[in-house]
Amino acid sequence: MINLENVSKTFNTGKPNQVNAVEGVSLQINSGEFVVIVGANGSGKTTLLNLVAGNTLSQGGKILIENTDVTRLPEYDRTKWIARIFQNPLLGTASELSIIDNFRLAALRTRRKGLSIGKNDAFKEQVRQKVASLRMGLENKLEQPIGTLSGGQRQALTLLMSVMDECKILLLDEPTAALDPKSAVNVMAIADNLIKENNLTAVLITHNLRDAINYGTRVIQMSEGKVIRDIAGEEKAKINQNELFSWFD
Amino acid sequence: MDFYLTALLQGLCYAGIAYGIYISMKIFNIPDITTDGSYALGGVVTGALLTHNEPGYIILPAVVLAGALAGALTGFIHTKLKINALLAGILVMTALYSVNLTILGRSNVPLLTMPTLFTSIVVTTNVNQNSLFILLAFVALVTIIIGYLLKTDFGIAMRATGNSEPMIRALGVNTDRMKIIGLAIANALTALSGYLIAQQQGFADISMGIGIVIVGLGSVIIAETVINWLQITSVWLSLLLVLAGAIIFQFVLAFTLSIGVDANLLKLITAIFVLIIVGLPRLTTRSE
Numbered sequence: 379m380i381n382l383e384n385v386s387k388t389f390n391t392g393k394p395n396q397v398n399a400v401e402g403v404s405l406q407i408n409s410g411e412f413v414v415i416v417g418a419n420g421s422g423k424t425t426l427l428n429l430v431a432g433n434t435l436s437q438g439g440k441i442l443i444e445n446t447d448v449t450r451l452p453e454y455d456r457t458k459w460i461a462r463i464f465q466n467p468l469l470g471t472a473s474e475l476s477i478i479d480n481f482r483l484a485a486l487r488t489r490r491k492g493l494s495i496g497k498n499d500a501f502k503e504q505v506r507q508k509v510a511s512l513r514m515g516l517e518n519k520l521e522q523p524i525g526t527l528s529g530g531q532r533q534a535l536t537l538l539m540s541v542m543d544e545c546k547i548l549l550l551d552e553p554t555a556a557l558d559p560k561s562a563v564n565v566m567a568i569a570d571n572l573i574k575e576n577n578l579t580a581v582l583i584t585h586n587l588r589d590a591i592n593y594g595t596r597v598i599q600m601s602e603g604k605v606i607r608d609i610a611g612e613e614k615a616k617i618n619q620n621e622l623f624s625w626f627d
Numbered sequence: 628m629d630f631y632l633t634a635l636l637q638g639l640c641y642a643g644i645a646y647g648i649y650i651s652m653k654i655f656n657i658p659d660i661t662t663d664g665s666y667a668l669g670g671v672v673t674g675a676l677l678t679h680n681e682p683g684y685i686i687l688p689a690v691v692l693a694g695a696l697a698g699a700l701t702g703f704i705h706t707k708l709k710i711n712a713l714l715a716g717i718l719v720m721t722a723l724y725s726v727n728l729t730i731l732g733r734s735n736v737p738l739l740t741m742p743t744l745f746t747s748i749v750v751t752t753n754v755n756q757n758s759l760f761i762l763l764a765f766v767a768l769v770t771i772i773i774g775y776l777l778k779t780d781f782g783i784a785m786r787a788t789g790n791s792e793p794m795i796r797a798l799g800v801n802t803d804r805m806k807i808i809g810l811a812i813a814n815a816l817t818a819l820s821g822y823l824i825a826q827q828q829g830f831a832d833i834s835m836g837i838g839i840v841i842v843g844l845g846s847v848i849i850a851e852t853v854i855n856w857l858q859i860t861s862v863w864l865s866l867l868l869v870l871a872g873a874i875i876f877q878f879v880l881a882f883t884l885s886i887g888v889d890a891n892l893l894k895l896i897t898a899i900f901v902l903i904i905v906g907l908p909r910l911t912t913r914s915e
Contacts, residue, residue: 431797457799464793472790476860479783487798491784493776523860 379547379579380407380430385439386603387425399425401603402439409546411610412573412580414590417600418626423583426600427549430581432456443547458488461540463533463569465552470536473525477516477535480524481505484539508538512568530561537568541576548573548580555585562586566593587622599625632755634881638874639762640827641842643820645850645873646773646866647813648843653851654777655789655809657705660716660840664723665697665814667836669821671731674831677741687822694818695811697723702807727833735832743826758827769819770866776812777862785809817843838894845901846872852908876900 382405389397400422407413415423428434429441432453441449443459464470471480482497502520510517512534516527524532533553540548550569554562570593573580584590590597596610597617607625609617644666651659669690676686697719704715728734750760776782787795788805796802820839825831849872854865883896 433796452801453796454799454801457797460797462797464797469791469793470797472787472794474790475783475787479786482780482783483787483795483798486780486784489799491780491800493779493781495775495778496780497778497783521860 379409379411379444380405380581381440381442381445382406382426382430383440383442385426385429385436385441387422387429387434387437398603400429400436403603403605404439405598405605405608407579407581409579410577411596412578412594413582414594414597415581415583415600416585416587416590416597416622416625421600422603423600424551425603427551427581427583430547431460431462431549458544460547460549461487461545463536463540463548463550463553465555467529467532467536467556468525471524471532471539474523476521477509477524477527478502478505478520480535481508481539481542485542487543487545489543508542509535512538528561530557530565533557533561533565534568537565537572541572541578545576546579548578550580550582552583552585554589569593587619590622591617591619597622629755630881630885631878632759634877635874636755636758636762636827637824638877639759639766640823641820641846641873641877642766642870643769643816643818643823644839644843645846645869646769647816647820648840648847649850649866649869650773650785650816651810651813652844652847653789654786655806655813657712657789657806657810658716659698659701659712659810659813661697661701661719661723661810661814662716662817662840662843663836663838664720664727665694665817665836666821666824666839667727667833668693668697668723668730669818670825670831670835671727671736671821671833672818673822673825674736674738675730675732677738677743677826678736683744683747690818690822691815694815694821697818698810698812698814699807701814702810705810706803706806724833731831731833734834735830737830738825739829743829744823745826762823762827765823766870769816770870773816774863774866777866782862838897841894841897841901842873842876845876845897845904848872848901848904849875852904855908 382403384402384404385400386402387400389399403426417423425434429436432448432451436449440447443456448456478497482501505520506517514531514534516531524535553569554565557565566589582594595614597614598605599607644662647662651657672690672693673686676689701715701719704710704718705712745758745761748761749757751757777786784795784800785805788800788802792802847869850868853868859865879900880893880897884890888896
């Protein structure tokens with residue numbers, strides 16, 4: 379599904395504060411895999427995710443999505459495959475717009491936002507049912523600005539929004555880092571469900587080692603811009619928290 | 628009474644600027660002051676084409692196109708060359724001064740004897756009332772078009788662009804392109820005000836745009852105060868309030884003149900009036 383061939387990203391090249399955020403990473407992520415990336419701060423996790431999303435462009439190397447070369451493609455042209463969940467719940471939604479408006483845009487992620495009014499009654503009913511499935515009581519607040527909701531609610535809605543339109547890859551950058559423990563557990567459970575139900579290929583960055591153990595089919599550790607551990611399948615299932623913790627020594 | 632009717636006519640003429648500023652400032656969050664230039668551009672294009680005896684169905688699209696080009700240029704400089712929006716606006720506005728002078732050929736052209744929008748349709752023989760009917764129809768049409776646009780999927784994407792850029796980019800929108808289109812629409816609307824004013828006042832002047840941005844800002848700020856106060860989310864209601872803002876603004880100016888304030892002080896009064904409506908809500912929230 380995703381092929382990274384020797385991708386790199388250096389910030390402030392040639393200056394004293396040069397950072398080699400990602401250094402020659404090659405990685406193949408198969409369709410339906412749920413990859414968890416762990417690593418210390420500054421190890422290049424987020425930059426790697428941004429390279430896949432197209433938020434930053436790779437210096438050298440190649441990025442393929444479903445065998446299409448997307449290396450030079452800007453972020454907004456990669457959205458036909460990719461949906462993103464940001465660490466900051468404020469970034470994933472437009473706070474002044476209503477819940478329904480946010481969902482309308484999400485429903486058009488892979489398509490043109492044209493000059494017709496698509497926010498009709500049928501669409502509203504569809505969103506109402508999806509939102510009701512969260513059991514947060516938000517289905518009657520669809521016209522409310524999404525900024526009036528809590529971070530946990532917004533993050534849960536953002537997850538739902540990602541599957542409003544055809545989605546193949548879900549990128550989650552510490553989606554629960556800004557949430558309270560209970561909301562965090564809730565949001566991760568919703569994410570895991572969505573990934574399984576829709577058979578998505580997912581990449582999750584997390585600092586929560588329990589999540590790294592509980593979720594995903596493969597775990598990758600990054601350090602100083604490189605992939606230093608890559609464990610999948612049954613081996614991944616066997617990893618316990620102490621062992622994972624020892625990776626960081 | 629006629630005094631206030633004139634103010635109402637002016638307010639309706641300025642609806643375009645008010646909508647333009649509403650789109651650039653409130654929807655896209657971009658402080659765009661191409662306004663002064665694109666307003667005068669609308670006026671001088673109207674003046675030049677009228678003196679060349681061009682028909683109305685040519686003049687109106689030409690004005691819209693000219694304004695849109697000016698706005699798109701500011702948008703292009705801002706997004707592609709990564710130049711601060713304020714500076715980009717000032718650059719285009721400054722350049723437009725020469726462009727306007729070239730288009731008009733001289734600094735002022737009288738249009739009183741020309742067949743304008745206001746003389747082409749006769750509903751009543753009273754000139755001012757006739758203008759009122761035409762302006763009401765014209766502004767209603769513009770309001771409906773903008774309101775509809777903001778309700779479409781494209782319009783929602785426009786609103787999201789000014790609100791959360793990372794989000795809308797992750798949803799597949801080229802935000803640079805969106806901003807260029809947005810500023811084009813905003814300045815096309817501004818040019819429409821120049822188009823109306825030139826015909827209503829009977830002349831086109833290259834300096835007619837100086838300081839005009841305050842009219843749009845004032846109108847939008849009046850509207851915004853009410854929008855925030857009543858927590859209005861409806862697109863239609865917001866647009867009507869912006870229109871009301873443009874009219875109230877002219878009424879306040881007419882009132883100041885009617886109580887005998889020196890006309891030379893008008894810009895000072897305007898600035899103080901805008902300061903008061905911007906400052907008042909902040910002062911009252913602080914004391915709470």
